[in-house]
Amino acid sequence: MAATDCLIFVLGSHNWQQESYFSTGSAMVHELQHKALNDMPGVHCYSLWPSNVLKTPEDRDDYRVIETDHEVPICEGVHPQSSLRFHSLSTDQFSKYMELLVTKCLDFINYIEQKHGKTLDFLMAHHVFNNPAVLAAVNQQRVWDGMKKIPVFAFSHGTGMMMYLNELDNHPEFPLRFYPWVRKAVCLFEDETEIQGVFTLTELQRSRFCNLFPNFPQTRVKLATLGYQQTIFRKLAVPENRNEWSLKWKQVLYEEIDESVLPLNIGNNKPLPDLHSFEHIVVFCSKLDKVKRLELLLTASKNWEADKKSILTLIAGSASKENIKTYVDMAYYDLRLKNTYFIGALMQSELTKLFNLADIVVLPSKMEAFPMVLVEALACGTPVVGIDTWACSSFTAENVGILIKENEDQNQMARDINDNVTKALSENWKKTKSEHCANLALKNFSNPRRVKQLLDCVKEVIGD
The missing domain is CATH 3.40.50.2000 (Glycogen Phosphorylase B;)
Structure with a gap:
């Protein structure tokens, strides 16, 4: 040597x-x-x-x-x-x-x-x-x-x-x-x-x-x-039939759930619905715990589902048995969501497809050592909505997404997520900001x- x-x-x-x-x-x-x-x-x-x-x-x-x-x-x-x-x-x-x-x-x-x-x-x-x-x-x-x-x-x-x-x-x-x-x-x-x-x-x-x-x-x-790993997380050509990518993804709930009271399309290990039946896809990807505050996105989902917006919300990530039960029950029993699906943890190659399919990726974490999920989403050309914390504020900008101000009123934060997600979808940020997103990730991270x-x-x- x-x-x-x-x-x-x-x-x-x-x-x-x-x-x-x-x-x-x-x-x-x-x-x-x-x-x-x-x-x-x-x-x-x-x-x-x-x-x-x-x-x-x-x-x-x-x-x-x-x-x-x-x-x-x-x-x-x-x-x-x-x-x-x-x-x-x-x-x-x-x-x-x-x-x-x-x-x-x-x-x-x-x-x-x-x-x-x-x-x-x-x-x-x-x-x-x-x-x-x-x-x-x-x-x-x-x-x-x-x-x-x-x-x-x-x-x-x-x-x-x-x-x-x-x-x-x-x-x-x-x-x-x-x-x-x-x-x-x-x-x-x-x-x-x-x-x-x-x-x-x-x-x-x-x-x-x-x-x-x-x-x-x-x-x-x-x-x-x-x-981030740029050989994995990158912009891909989305297939004309988007369901080709989602065929492997199944719903991940918990074994004891009473499916008799759930919407017919919701159930443990059931497939996802036809992606083409929705105009937009919103993605959350992280551990399901109190720090990541999935409850804020679920509450926001209730708002856009109530407004009959054609939005599919996909929740990817692992959780303890206690936490998966908490969030699944919140989604389907408390909030009565119908177009929100838990798909469990995905391998990185599948996450790349998920981020490419998404119109927006949301991470409402209270604390984040470094928001790698948002960087990986940007690398796939997808704008992001995060929280204006010390970690996120170090990299994001108006041309790749938006950061929401922290607020003690959690209901207000859920409304802010709803407002900014619907704004991003109505203004087609995926089309107008996609190149900025991918370039920023590659240049800086x-x-x-x-x-x-x-x-x-x-x-x-x-x-x-």
Whole structure:
């Protein structure tokens, strides 16, 4: 290997997306960064992540899977493959999980360095909780073994910090446990001794991190905006028969639902209606939880259905059993919606078709680390309606959609969504803004561009 080659090891928190095996946003980001880094001349990136289902592939050596005998723990929120929170683990279970991660990292790092005949240039941990602690422990072991310590960076996605904030807010489901552990037991972010730099998605995240860890040098907390996969999310030629794309999509409700009281076209695993029977398609795509505020879109849907507008509303995304029941019941029992359909989580190739079919994509999140869904929709040439929060305001503009002002009156926000969606449809934003949308996404948020910026920041910190 040439002396100028850059050798990188990345530890992820969750599985990469596989056919019919969904993943989280942070894991998708991990995979996209991994691919983009390996596409750069002279850069070699290796990745490791845990799963209780997937296995290490036999035909690739650029990533491995840490095989666990239990679901992979999560900090908070909803995960498509796990409901096991770190707070549910006993002290012994947590210690054994950490030991497993450290052992597997050491094994893979040893293989990588022997293969390339050089020391890794840096290590990257996704999230600001247990993964950076694992890599700090890896360095400790290396020093004990007489080996060189490797610079470590952490990439924050938000859930770790949300877990800490829940602990500090005395949330009943998050007793104070891991924030003191990170600060006092492993001393991760008390200075740059263990972790040399931290990347955050937004300025607000950066501010939160600095408040949580005031002793960590703020000059080493860098902003790293995400990029989207432009080879997947792009404008496509929509087939003349739009139903060709929607044939695979089925309604995803919950097993115990009483379908006898639902409209005839609504039912678990039933097909979608003929797309050509509607003039417009409105799409929501995200996790179904209280942060994403799907209830605002459902209430808005009630308004345009009551006005007899020819609008089909499609809800894509995963949810806990409790949340899917909450939102399905709200849609069909409380609001009596007839033209709104839940279609569950879709693979990225199917999401691209969904965004291309949509006339508008709506994301009414209260908080968003980075609104990747809206960027991916823009890449497909589809205008967006979002909420004017710190995350969304960093990229959207009048020529690609609109941001609605936050309001304590949730009914007013639902009316604002209704008004702006109907305005977008009546003015045919899909036709007039489509090129602007796709160009903005490609210019500002292509994944290779963002990953290069991240790599440049790392080199700046480690002095290369």
